[in-house]
Each structure stands twice: as structure tokens, then as C-alpha cells.
Amino acid sequence: MIYPQTGMSVVKILEHLNVEVDFPSAQTCCGQPAFNSGYRPEARGVALQFMRAFKDAQVIVTPSGSCAAMVRHEYATLFADDPVRLAEVQRLASITWEFTEFLVDGLGITDLALRLPQPQSFAFHDACHGLRLLGLGNAARTLLGNTENATVCDLTECDVCCGFGGLFSVKMPNVSNAMLQTKINHIEASSAPTIVTGDASCLTQMNGGLSRKGSDKRVRHIADVLAEGLEGAE
Amino acid sequence: MDVQSNNFIGLAEIAIEQGTIPQAVSQGTRMANGRRMVAMSAGTEHGEAMRQQAAYAKRYALQHLADLLEEAEERLTENGFTVLWAETAEEARQHVLAIAQRHHITRVAKSKSMVTEEIALNDALIEAQIEVVETDLGEYLLQINNEAPSHIVIPVIHKSKDEVRALMQDKMGMPYIEDASEMVAFARQRMRKTFLEAEMGITGGNFVIAETGSLCLATNEGNGRMVTTLPRVQVSLIGIEKIVATVEDYATLAQVLPRSGTGQNLTVYTNILNGLSVDGGAEHQYLIFVDNGRSRIYADSRYTEALACLRCGACLNTCPVYRSTGGHAYGWVYGGPIGAVVSPLLKGLDQTTPLPNASSLCGSCKQVCPVDIDIPRMLLDLRHDIITQHHGEFLISASMKVWEQVNRSPQLFELGGKMAQLGLQMGADEWVPNPLGDWKAYRDFPGFAPQSFRAQWRKHHKENKHEQQ
Numbered sequence: 184m185i186y187p188q189t190g191m192s193v194v195k196i197l198e199h200l201n202v203e204v205d206f207p208s209a210q211t212c213c214g215q216p217a218f219n220s221g222y223r224p225e226a227r228g229v230a231l232q233f234m235r236a237f238k239d240a241q242v243i244v245t246p247s248g249s250c251a252a253m254v255r256h257e258y259a260t261l262f263a264d265d266p267v268r269l270a271e272v273q274r275l276a277s278i279t280w281e282f283t284e285f286l287v288d289g290l291g292i293t294d295l296a297l298r299l300p301q302p303q304s305f306a307f308h309d310a311c312h313g314l315r316l317l318g319l320g321n322a323a324r325t326l327l328g329n330t331e332n333a334t335v336c337d338l339t340e341c342d343v344c345c346g347f348g349g350l351f352s353v354k355m356p357n358v359s360n361a362m363l364q365t366k367i368n369h370i371e372a373s374s375a376p377t378i379v380t381g382d383a384s385c386l387t388q389m390n391g392g393l394s395r396k397g398s399d400k401r402v403r404h405i406a407d408v409l410a411e412g413l414e415g416a417e
Numbered sequence: 418m419d420v421q422s423n424n425f426i427g428l429a430e431i432a433i434e435q436g437t438i439p440q441a442v443s444q445g446t447r448m449a450n451g452r453r454m455v456a457m458s459a460g461t462e463h464g465e466a467m468r469q470q471a472a473y474a475k476r477y478a479l480q481h482l483a484d485l486l487e488e489a490e491e492r493l494t495e496n497g498f499t500v501l502w503a504e505t506a507e508e509a510r511q512h513v514l515a516i517a518q519r520h521h522i523t524r525v526a527k528s529k530s531m532v533t534e535e536i537a538l539n540d541a542l543i544e545a546q547i548e549v550v551e552t553d554l555g556e557y558l559l560q561i562n563n564e565a566p567s568h569i570v571i572p573v574i575h576k577s578k579d580e581v582r583a584l585m586q587d588k589m590g591m592p593y594i595e596d597a598s599e600m601v602a603f604a605r606q607r608m609r610k611t612f613l614e615a616e617m618g619i620t621g622g623n624f625v626i627a628e629t630g631s632l633c634l635a636t637n638e639g640n641g642r643m644v645t646t647l648p649r650v651q652v653s654l655i656g657i658e659k660i661v662a663t664v665e666d667y668a669t670l671a672q673v674l675p676r677s678g679t680g681q682n683l684t685v686y687t688n689i690l691n692g693l694s695v696d697g698g699a700e701h702q703y704l705i706f707v708d709n710g711r712s713r714i715y716a717d718s719r720y721t722e723a724l725a726c727l728r729c730g731a732c733l734n735t736c737p738v739y740r741s742t743g744g745h746a747y748g749w750v751y752g753g754p755i756g757a758v759v760s761p762l763l764k765g766l767d768q769t770t771p772l773p774n775a776s777s778l779c780g781s782c783k784q785v786c787p788v789d790i791d792i793p794r795m796l797l798d799l800r801h802d803i804i805t806q807h808h809g810e811f812l813i814s815a816s817m818k819v820w821e822q823v824n825r826s827p828q829l830f831e832l833g834g835k836m837a838q839l840g841l842q843m844g845a846d847e848w849v850p851n852p853l854g855d856w857k858a859y860r861d862f863p864g865f866a867p868q869s870f871r872a873q874w875r876k877h878h879k880e881n882k883h884e885q886q
Contacts, residue, residue: 185866187869190874194874211830212824212830219778219800220813221797221799221805222809222814222821223804225818225821229824312778316780343737344737344777344779346777348778350813352777362738365740388860
């Protein structure tokens, strides 16, 4: 709804690699907002919809470390007392990948042979759930680093939370904002005009703050930046 | 200490607006966190091995807690300690007061101890007309300024050097001194008298070793050593979870504790007390094991691992929430991520409802914990408890029900998206009360794209099929 182009970027890159892509239209949300706020029956209800939507999938890829972490780690908690569904969510967990992780660790591709139309500099913000729940490491940096015309710069405290945290930013906006302002100061101090991250939620938080502050810098999703390289390569 | 935790949001706002607290805290925590990373070889195989070994030592002790406590009591008694048990804070206070009365105590010197903060021991002593002086410099400054510590190991982290100087000039009659180490020297001079005059020394404890009956203290100022040797009566209070099985386990933990807390390979003073000395020192040694809710935490297997905590403060130092608010915002003795877990467990969720939500679940606390406590998982379990114990907010609970129904139906989900888009185009966010209201106080919302992913995907998919035909 907010970032449809990111979904299309993922589709373009996967199809570029001759991966057959489907988008099961029965899918909705993974249920994390309810789970993280303590509403487990509601999260379970939504997780059941996820299970219906993806029952025939061979591989599930999502451009969000947070959603992938929900499926991989928390579904087992939701169905701990339901052996049949537990087995099914464990199967789903084993085939669910974050987008850059799928490319690098799943397909074994570290160089997508991409070229950005113009030389650009980027710095990375490591989204928390991808970094610490999935242990994503350097997949995204590797892919962008191997893209022609892309220079990867440093961002101070790139692994510190931006303060989004889902409902946390709604329930405790002042604390969330204090964390955001620290992040923005680091972004402003970075030599890169563009920050790259792997989660739409962090991106919304950081861009919301940068825009309010009148900064020229922006945060973009890794899939969108890579897809731009696709155009350059063609 | 009254529990103010239900006012977390308000207290946090005051700290953030005021500004100097987050500045001092964020400087201190970043420094400690940076040193920790070096000392713990963070991110390396060696560092991970150290963490795992430490995590195992504490979990082993928790699994055998009852047996180890009995063994410890036997060995400690053989070593000359008088061992006492306190089920509640009140019982612990009464033990100390009874000891003080028995030995005609009027002056007490204390070394830093979180468990005595937890049971509000100083208030009880003062009420009984017993003079009590904190001898850890940070704690002392807070005591003379009538403040509570804001950090587990760096109690005065919320004050800048200038603020500390002003406080010492004002309350201790210190002349203007520029250099921090000279300021410390001034305080040290003053403290010497306290140690010499005290009749009773009170300490906390970092570990009790069951197999040898030893009490272990880690300090950097040497005050722990003074307090346990100079006064004629020595009393130590320690939570029942601070037990370890063997000297070997202690050796592991004594390394990760200072490395994780302050980035030191070892604290400056590492004390192992094995009972009364034959040539001088204290004449009486008491050790009080404090439960005060720990058995209850132990009994709920979801939260048992909270008792593995070494109180090193590493999770506070890395936490972006703690860095932004400081420790006082948490409204009780324990702040930061571990405080957000143990305060609700010790004081009940009705007094501490906001704390489990005072986290973005970034997971940094678990990553730095030297004994690998899964704090984010416990925060999630506590959030679930908040809802099942009916401390949830009505509006959010009702919205969640609707949200669930929408997300269980792909048709409703797509329709909901279209309606939200239409609503936003009509400027609904300006006149409909919406939960994003406060969010938007600090940030711009990007708005919705003109064409949804589903629409773009359908078009793309159709074209692809067309090409293939």
C-alpha cells in the first residue's frame, strides 16, 4: 500500500534470475503487530490465514527481516500447544527467507551483475530483526557492494535501533522520537546521501523523521536500489 | 522506594525534555558499551564461548538452586557466617535491625548493593535512629542529594562531571577542583573517617560459592574491602539467585561480570570472603539470603532465566531506550531492559504496566548479555500477561479484534487498503481521531501509493502470461 514498488522490485530481480514468482492473493499480514503487543489469539488467527495462503509454496521470500523473523521464530510459540499446526509452521519456517538472504545464502549469488545509471553512495542501516533474529550479516552489503556505480560508506551506530518498534512508536512516541533523533544525527553526519535498509518499517520511521526535519537525505529499501541497477544493466 | 513505574511515559518525557540526563547517560553508556565489546571480544568465537560457558554456569546453578542453597548454608556456617533467610523485604529489614540491636550499633558503613535498595534498607535503619553512610562514591553523592541510583553499576551515570562537582561543592564543602581524580581524592579523605568510625558494615554480594561457602564481592573503589574488615560486625545481603556451584564456575563468571559491566578484565578489588579471620577483622559475620519474590519468579518457567542476571548493566548500556530516558524513568530500583522484566515480576504488573512495552524489541540486550538471557522473549511473554490480566487498553484491544477479522479475509484486506487510501486522499487523517496522531507529532507519514502492489502484480502477471502465449 505504501511501498508497492518494493514488492515489484523483488519480483523483477527474482524474475531476472529466472526464479518463478507467484504472489498468493490470499495472503494478508504475518500477525506480528498483534503478537508483539501481547494479543496472541488475534495473532494466531492471522497466522492461520498465512498458513492457508502459503500451503503450496516451495519457498517463501519477503523483503522484510521482521516478517521473516515472525514466521521463523514466533509461529512456533503461537502453536506450541497444537502439534499438527506446529509441524506445519515449522515446515513454513524452514522455507521462509528474507530477500537478500535468499539471494546470497539460498541461491548462492553474491554478484547480480547490476549497474546503477549514475554513481551513487550509500550507507546501511541494519534493521534489528534481520540483524539479530535472523543473523543476516552482510548479504545486503555484499549485493550492493558488487553493483557497479555503487559505493558503500559507513554509518555510525548502524546496528542501533531507529526507534520504530511497531506499536512502540505509537504508544511511546516521545521515547521513539528520542531514538529517532539520535539516528538522524548519525545519518546527517554520514557522507552518503542515501541510507539503505531491509525493512519498510524502519524506512518509514527514518524517512518520516528526515522529512519533518527538512533533510535532503532519504532511506531506501535495498530491493529498490538493486532493481534500479537492473535498468542500468539492461 | 515507591513504585512510580506506571508513570514511565511521563517520567521519560520529563527526562527527554530536560535534556542533560539523556546526554550524560548516553555518553556514559556508550563508553561502557564500547569497552565491553573489546573486553568480551564481542562477535568473535572466543567471546561467544565465554558467554556460553557463563550462561551454562548460571543455568546449572538455577536448576539445582534448592540443593545449592542448602549446601551453601552448611559451608558458610562451618566458615563462621551466621546464615539467615528472609522471605520478604520486611523480614530482611527486621533481621538487620535485630542484628544492629544485638550488637548495639549506632553507625553503619555500606558498600553498594542493589538488593538493599530493593528492600529499602536505609529508610529502616534511619527510622531506627542508626546512622548509615553509603561508601561507594556514586551512591554517597546520591545519598547526600536524596536521590536514588539510576543505573545498576554506575549509580550516578545521569550526572555530568560539572553537576557532580557542583554537588560536592554544595553538600561536601569541596573547593573548586577541576580534575576528576582530585575530586575523588577529596571524597576518599572524607570517607576514611566513616570506615574507621562504623560499627557495622553492610554489603550486598555478587556471588556465593556453594562448595566452599564463600561470599564474593567485586568492587572498584576498595570500599567493599573496608566495609567487610574494619567494622566489628559485618552483614551481607544477597538474593537467593546469586549462588554458583563451584569455584570454577565462579572463575568464569568473575571474568564476564566486569568485562560486561565496565569493560575491565577484572574489577580492581575482587574479594572472596571465607569467614572470620583469626588475626583481626570483623568479629561477627552475617549473611542474609533474600527471596522477596524470587521463588515466585523461579516457579514460572517462562521467567526463571531472569534470575540468571549478574547485574552487570550491559543491557542498560546498549539499550537505546535506556540511553534516551535514563534509569529514573523506569520508576523503581531496576531500570533498563532487565528492569523492564524484573520490576513487573517483583512488584506485579498492576504497578508496572508500561515497562514491558518500553522496548522496541531490537534485541540488543540479549546480544550483549553475558549469560544470554532472552530479555525480548520475556518482554513478549509479559505483554501477553498484560492482555490476559486485563491491563490492556480498551481502544487497542478493540482495534486488534477488527484488525484480526480484516486480516483473516483477503477480500476485506484489499478493501480495507482501498478505503484507507481513499480516506487519506480525502484528508481523513486531519479530522478522524486516529492512533497515528501522536506518531505524526514527530514524523511525516509518507501516504499511500496511487496503485497498490496487488494491482501492479495482477497487471504484470497478465502481461507475462500474454508474452508466454
